[in-house]
Amino acid sequence: KRPSTSTPGQRGEGDELHQGVKRGERMTTATGTPLGDGQNSLKVGDRGPTLLEDFAFRDKMFHFDHERIPERVVHARGYSAHATLECLDAIPDLTRAAPFATKGKKTEAFVRFSTVAGNLGSPDLARDVRGFAVKMYTEDGNWDLVGNNIPVFFIQDAMKFPDLVHAVKEEQDRGWPQAASAHDTFWDFVSLMPESTHMLLWAMSDRAIPRSFRFMEGFGVHTYRFVNADGESTFVKFHWKPRQGMQSVVWNEALKINGADPDFHRRDLHAAIESGDLPQWDLGVQVFDEAFADEFDFDVLDATKLIPEEVLPVRVIARLTLDRNVDNMFAENEQVAFGTHNVIPGIDFSNDPLLQGRNFSYLDTQLKRLGSTNFTQLPVNAPRCPVAHFQRDGHMQTSLQEGRGTYEPNSLTGDDRGPRADVVQGYQSVMREEAGPTRRLRAESFADHYSQARQFFLSQTEVEREHIVAAFAFELGKVEDPRIRTRMLGNLRNVHEDLAQAVADTLAMPLPEASEAAVPTRTDLPESPALSILRNG
Numbered sequence: 001k002r003p004s005t006s007t008p009g010q011r012g013e014g015d016e017l018h019q020g021v022k023r024g025e026r027m028t029t030a031t032g033t034p035l036g037d038g039q040n041s042l043k044v045g046d047r048g049p050t051l052l053e054d055f056a057f058r059d060k061m062f063h064f065d066h067e068r069i070p071e072r073v074v075h076a077r078g079y080s081a082h083a084t085l086e087c088l089d090a091i092p093d094l095t096r097a098a099p100f101a102t103k104g105k106k107t108e109a110f111v112r113f114s115t116v117a118g119n120l121g122s123p124d125l126a127r128d129v130r131g132f133a134v135k136m137y138t139e140d141g142n143w144d145l146v147g148n149n150i151p152v153f154f155i156q157d158a159m160k161f162p163d164l165v166h167a168v169k170e171e172q173d174r175g176w177p178q179a180a181s182a183h184d185t186f187w188d189f190v191s192l193m194p195e196s197t198h199m200l201l202w203a204m205s206d207r208a209i210p211r212s213f214r215f216m217e218g219f220g221v222h223t224y225r226f227v228n229a230d231g232e233s234t235f236v237k238f239h240w241k242p243r244q245g246m247q248s249v250v251w252n253e254a255l256k257i258n259g260a261d262p263d264f265h266r267r268d269l270h271a272a273i274e275s276g277d278l279p280q281w282d283l284g285v286q287v288f289d290e291a292f293a294d295e296f297d298f299d300v301l302d303a304t305k306l307i308p309e310e311v312l313p314v315r316v317i318a319r320l321t322l323d324r325n326v327d328n329m330f331a332e333n334e335q336v337a338f339g340t341h342n343v344i345p346g347i348d349f350s351n352d353p354l355l356q357g358r359n360f361s362y363l364d365t366q367l368k369r370l371g372s373t374n375f376t377q378l379p380v381n382a383p384r385c386p387v388a389h390f391q392r393d394g395h396m397q398t399s400l401q402e403g404r405g406t407y408e409p410n411s412l413t414g415d416d417r418g419p420r421a422d423v424v425q426g427y428q429s430v431m432r433e434e435a436g437p438t439r440r441l442r443a444e445s446f447a448d449h450y451s452q453a454r455q456f457f458l459s460q461t462e463v464e465r466e467h468i469v470a471a472f473a474f475e476l477g478k479v480e481d482p483r484i485r486t487r488m489l490g491n492l493r494n495v496h497e498d499l500a501q502a503v504a505d506t507l508a509m510p511l512p513e514a515s516e517a518a519v520p521t522r523t524d525l526p527e528s529p530a531l532s533i534l535r536n537g
């Protein structure tokens, strides 16, 4: 039998640490030499210089000097826990995804919650989106659902993501703010980007200051695809519903908590799990087909839009329980590598241009962040199912893969021939017809940036609306450039007059003209000759 090419994901059995090495009390160098003294360097005489031959000193210092790795380019500040996903409602008619094959089936999982903008040491209660990333270790490989606690996103196209993040992160000429909060570059960007308006309403709402990770929803955001064993496909949107209910703090509380205990969210999660008060979420889906999608006047491929639950109710199919705290923050929380591209048979992508770009970005950044293509062998990332492929070598290779054939096709036999792809059971991308001229211009179906923002505002209670107004006024009040405030108010008039007026009143500003309501993307830019030809013949 061909051995697994990957380090087992489970923790060492008993006192076994790694590859048969036992845990022990005796202090050693990294290569196992027992130390006689771990505190004092080897010197000449009573006060003399330290000797270069002191391998024990060099071993200790060498490792320390290289402890840091790059923090995540976004979502640097996060906290994780181990979890179990249990299927409540088997849906083989919709998907062959292993976790939903039979009722009661349990799948090991790992969850990381995060803020987006802040650095590794930033406070937990920042006004920010929260990441909600779940890795499911299925028998068909790892499936990552890399979501947020807000069901929509700031932008429609992945090409804008670096701009968004440059605008939201600390400003490069001064180094602040360290966490998402009021500053000119962020408001400049979003005021010029009407497609951000819906997400902005959510970000200024109580959703962006959850009381704890335990009391927030999660969303896959994009439209994905389910695929069943017959190759039939439907669209699907994923939702995590907290069984604890939803709670937020008010801004005044957030500021005080950040001052008193910037670790409030991670401490809360750790304490709940440690005390056995295990947090749970229901995993729900909105499933629909092309015909249903075509009935909307927005595009289901547009990540700035949601499908209202009143129109399409969420069907609960599984339950996630966070049941074990991490043992080692670095090995697990820092080294875990999520990616939207990690899918399993039964799950596929839609043409959402944000999702398509994400599928490139995560793997790319993780090579930089974790330093080797072999990060999938780290225990937190290693699949719990057998792994067999023709990849080999690379930095930090730990696999003792045997056999001669590490290429295909090959005609060797038995163990030497290596694994073979399985055309029936293996992953097959959904067959779909794609055609049309190459173009960068977005479809008209992506052009309405305000209707759902208005729906969200109107769906809020009076108190919640007051919080939204207060948040806009607080944030815009910190913006130094008055042109940005004015532009933002002009956009808000397209959401709702009451909102724009209340924010303007709080800022003691006159209400400007409403900005152009539906701004078709890029019409302000000169059209390329190629596009003119396509349009005009």
Ligand code: HEM
Pocket: 071, 072, 073, 074, 075, 078, 112, 113, 114, 130, 131, 132, 133, 146, 147, 148, 153, 157, 158, 159, 161, 219, 220, 221, 222, 303, 336, 337, 338, 354, 355, 357, 358, 361, 362, 365, 366, 369
């Ligand atoms: C983290 C890129 C949009 C959720 C990251 C990271 C990158 C990235 C490079 C760091 C990953 C790492 O170092 O391991 C992008 C790009 C996007 C995008 C290019 C848009 C084009 C989104 C959206 C969501 C999201 C729409 C939510 C639906 C997350 C989460 C993490 C993350 C939860 C943290 C994962 C963790 O806890 O390790 N993203 N992102 N991102 N992103 Fe995105």
